[in-house]
Amino acid sequence: MKYDFDEIINRRGTGSIKWDFGDDLIKMGYAEYFDEKTLPLFTADMDIAVPPPIVDAMHRTADQRIYGYTMLPPEYYEAVTGWFKRRHDWDIAPEEILFCPGTVKAVDVAINAFTEPGDGVIIQRPVYYPFTSHIEKHGRNVVNNQMLVDDDGYYKPNLEEFEDLAKIPENKLFILCNPHNPSGRIFDNDDLRELARICKENDVILIADEIHGDLIRQDQVFTPIVKTTDDVSQIVTCTAINKTFNTAGLHATNVIISNPELRKSYRKALGSAMPSPFTYNAVIAAYNECEDWVEELKTYFDGTIEWVMTFLRENMPKVKFVRPEGSYIFWMDFRGYELSAEEIRKKIYIDANVILESGTLFDPDNGEGFERICLSSPRPIIKEAFLRIAAEFKGC
Ligand SMILES: Cc1ncc(COP(=O)(O)O)c(C=O)c1O
Incomplete structure (x- = not known):
């Protein structure tokens, strides 16, 4: 691969909604808890560097003064x-x-x-x-x-x-x-x-x-x-x-x-x-x-999604999902665990310390028990999030 999508870029201190504003997220009801170990995988932007030609264009524009x-x-x-x-x-x-x-x-x-x-x-x-x-x-x-x-x-x-x-x-x-x-x-x-x-x-x-x-x-x-x-x-x-x-x-x-x-x-x-x-x-x-970058990124996300699906089948078989055909968003049905929405939320948002987006936001009447994750971070971050979540649901 020409591009290193596994590169982890520290976004804390860059004004990032998901990495920098934990207190606000809690106040707004998006998060239950936030500290330096929190993995915020809810809002749909990527933790992946933009293609180099865009960075160059930003530099050239800045140089216009x-x-x-x-x-x-x-x-x-x-x-x-x-x-x-x-x-x-x-x-x-x-x-x-x-x-x-x-x-x-x-x-x-x-x-x-x-x-x-x-x-x-x-x-x-x-x-x-x-x-x-x-x-x-x-x-x-x-x-x-x-x-x-x-x-x-x-x-x-x-x-x-x-x-x-x-x-x-x-x-x-x-x-x-x-x-x-x-x-x-x-x-x-x-x-x-x-x-x-x-x-x-x-x-x-x-x-x-x-x-x-x-x-x-x-x-x-x-x-x-x-x-x-x-x-x-x-x-x-x-x-x-x-x-x-x-x-x-x-x-x-x-x-x-x-x-x-x-x-x-x-x-x-x-x-x-x-x-x-x-x-x-x-x-x-x-x-x-940036066409070549998009093609490589698509292949990278295909790989991440494949990894997640295999992981869920092997470690959390009660979670239902389908392979998303587009985007990096991934919609999971936790209802197989027969836990209340509060119990699911506590396990993921507090105990695993991963912020997702709860299904009721997308569908107030039928969304309970669903969670959406954005698989738009480097794969090591995604793996860490799923390992943490699976550990909390072990034995359930
Ligand atoms: C379907 C859809 N529309 C719009 C947006 C937001 O787009 P923008 O940042 O251009 O307002 C999102 C972001 O997640 C989205 O998923």
Whole structure:
């Protein structure tokens, strides 16, 4: 391997949410305990160095010595369109790209742009929980289209129920999360096509959060929803370098909207969104120069996930899971232990001293007994976390 993903970089003292703010995490209910031995494996950023071309771009930008107001140069658009053409065979026109400082922000803007207070926004739980908080923050209603579980244990959308919900006139927006967080599931193309059709026929705008779409298993294929249907006039897609290249702190999201009317409404709700010179140069470097790094990283995560699955089968056979098809997130079902949520939490968060994310965050009604871990740290850290957790469940 050209890159050393096993390298352990000390992030303490760098302002990292997960490594530096234990007291705040406890206050906010994310953690039960925090000390210098805590392994915080909850928030979805990586403890892995970004690709060298991005570091070089940051140095070059710093050397400019002036960080004034900036706009996106043509090279930015070329880098974005080039990446999606090469990687996903997706032709994007530069004018379809709107820069937004972050993907959560991009979803938030869509809620404001396309719905009114009192309208319903459809989500599919279990799902990335900031969707819920942002829908509620704006006085819109959360409308849950609960995911089903197929024979292999993978989540899939309940299309019948989705169609019923889409027919309700108050339900104006659907937030798709594909690859799916927290399970890593990549939706079937047929299901995506159906979701798009139902939205189109019922005048529901579909915002696709595809932030995890570039970091998938080597044996998997990710298809952006716009590539599954001919009519994309109802679709808004969020893409970002934030997860793929570990640059979440740079807040670089691109929202792709081909329908000019939707784009106009979205732009109005977005307002001024200026990228910092560091951010746009990172995007250019990431999309132009880092393909080999992404491929190696995917192979590395394949290996980590393989290790975790083998470890769980051998040491914690009561934990149920499926192999995530995308991302480094891993969703575990601890219900086989028949312990209360508090007992599970105590064992993991306090006794093993590992911070995860509890299932009820992603699904208040059905998430109890589930935990999500981010396998985005160097493998020695992941191994240590699982050894600690397994020791606490021994004999249970
Ligand atoms: C599905 C999904 N969307 C958005 C985000 C956050 O993206 P950003 O940092 O670009 O706001 C995450 C982070 O975990 C995520 O998993």
